[in-house]
Amino acid sequence: MTVGILALQGAFIEHQQMLKTLYVNSFLIRTLDDLNQQMDGIILPGGESTAIFRLLNELNMTHTLKQKITDGLPVLGTCAGLILLAEDVIGQSPLLGLLPVTVKRNAYGRQLGSFMTKDLFNGHMIPMTFIRAPYVTDVKKDVHILSSVAGQIVAVRYQNMLATAFHPELSDDTTVLSYFLEMIKKI
Numbered sequence: 001m002t003v004g005i006l007a008l009q010g011a012f013i014e015h016q017q018m019l020k021t022l023y024v025n026s027f028l029i030r031t032l033d034d035l036n037q038q039m040d041g042i043i044l045p046g047g048e049s050t051a052i053f054r055l056l057n058e059l060n061m062t063h064t065l066k067q068k069i070t071d072g073l074p075v076l077g078t079c080a081g082l083i084l085l086a087e088d089v090i091g092q093s094p095l096l097g098l099l100p101v102t103v104k105r106n107a108y109g110r111q112l113g114s115f116m117t118k119d120l121f122n123g124h125m126i127p128m129t130f131i132r133a134p135y136v137t138d139v140k141k142d143v144h145i146l147s148s149v150a151g152q153i154v155a156v157r158y159q160n161m162l163a164t165a166f167h168p169e170l171s172d173d174t175t176v177l178s179y180f181l182e183m184i185k186k187i
C-alpha cells in the first residue's frame with residue numbers, strides 16, 4: 001500500500017513519520033506529476049487552508065485532486081485538510097467543496113486557540129491536539145460522526161473521505177491512521 005501526502009504547506013512530515021511507524025509506504029506530493037503517481041490513499045495535512053488552496057491552484061493541481069477524490073480515492077483530511085474538503089465553510093467560499101459538511105474555521109477563538117484533550121474517536125479514547133482548529137457545525141445525510149468534543153463535531157466519515165478537526169499525527173496514537181488504512185483496504 002502507498003499513501004501520498006500533500007506537501008505544499010503545513011504538517012506533512014509528521015504524517016509521513018506516523019505512516020513509517022506502521023510500515024506503510026508514502027511519498028510527498030509537491031507537483032501535478034507527483035499527484036498523478038499511483039497511490040492507494042491521500043492525506044491532506046493541517047496547515048493554513050487558504051495557503052494550501054492557493055498553492056494547489058498556482059500549481060494547477062486542484063482539478064486533478066478533486067477528480068481523484070470524486071472518483072473514490074480514499075482521503076484523510078486533518079484540520080486545514082478538513083476545511084479544504086468541506087462543502088461549506090462559514091463566511092467564505094468553499095475550497096475543494098467535496099465533503100457534505102459545514103465547517104467553522106478557527107472555531108475555538110483566540111483564548112482557546114490551541115489545546116490538547118482526550119476523547120472518543122469511533123469509541124476509542126485517544127489524545128487530540130487542536131491548533132487553531134475548525135469544527136463541524138452541520139452534517140448532511142449519510143455523514144457518519146466519529147468524534148464530538150464538548151458538543152462539537154470534530155471527526156467525520158463520508159464514503160471515501162475521513163476528516164478530523166484535530167491533528168492525529170501529533171501524538172503517538174495511531175487509531176485514526178489505522179482507521180484510514182482499514183478504509184483504504186475496504187474501498
Ligand code: GLN
Pocket residue numbers: 045046047048049050078079080081083105106131132133134
Ligand atoms: N486555522 C487553519 C485554517 O483555517 C487550520 C489550522 C490547522 O490546520 N492546524 O486553515
